[in-house]
Amino acid sequence: MTDLRDEPFSPEIVASEKVYQGAVWDVRSDRFRYGDGELVRQYVDHTGAVAVVAVDDEGRVLLIQQYRHPIRHRDWELPAGLLDIEGEEPLLAAQRELAEEADVTAAHWEALVSTYTTPGGNNEIIHLFLATGISRAATAHDRxxxxxxxxxxxxxxxxxxxxxxxxRMRNAILSIGVLAAERRGVGGA
Structure with a gap:
């Protein structure tokens, strides 16, 4: 198969309702026509997100560690954040998140990969960017x-x-990001 890719599909939505409104994201229940019948599926309705694989001139990647309650771990992650500012482009969100979470900026940016995090349970897409030409941000952020x-x-x-x-590190976005960066030959890989 020479053009292997996901295929968009839009079934007829018979009914859709927000069954839970959360502080960060909501849960929806959709009833839709599929095949010869109708199915009902609930899923997290997500704003989408960005993550940054920031690599310095020494071939080191910037990792952050923070507590994540659902998994009861302080896991290692890439700087990342939600696309929760109306109209903000993913690249601008990635630049903002890198500065806010790690107090650094980057001179060079490129799209690395985009991925659906859990397509059977939510509609989140996360856009990963490669950032190089790293320097300290002018101001530190309060967290x-x-x-x-x-x-x-x-x-x-x-x-x-x-x-x-x-x-030893199991964060999916970190895994995808560092493996994609290595595959691209970033940092002398």
Missing amino acids: TDEEADIRVEWVPLSEAVDAVLEG
Whole structure:
């Protein structure tokens, strides 16, 4: 197969309702026609998100560690955030999130990969960007809640890839990001 890709499909939606309104995202229930019948599916209705694979001149990737309550871990992640500002383009959101979460900026940006996080349970798409030409942000950001004690580390990209492949770091977005960056030959890989 030479042009392997996901295929859009739009079934007839018979009914759709918000069954839960949350602080960050909602849950919807859709009834739709599929095949010879109708199906009902509930899913998290998500705003979408961005993440940044920031790589410095020494081939190190910027990782952050913060507490994530659903998994009861302080997991290692990429700087990331929601597309929750009306009309904000994903690249601008990625630039904002890198500065807000790690107090750094980047001179060079390129799209790395986009992925649906859990297509059977939510409609979130996350856009990952590669950021290089790293420098300190002009001002530091105040952080609250789970971000108040973010730990920031610069790790050789190859070590981050090893940690993913050995199962020591299991964050899906981090995994996709560092593997895609290594595949592109970033950081001397």
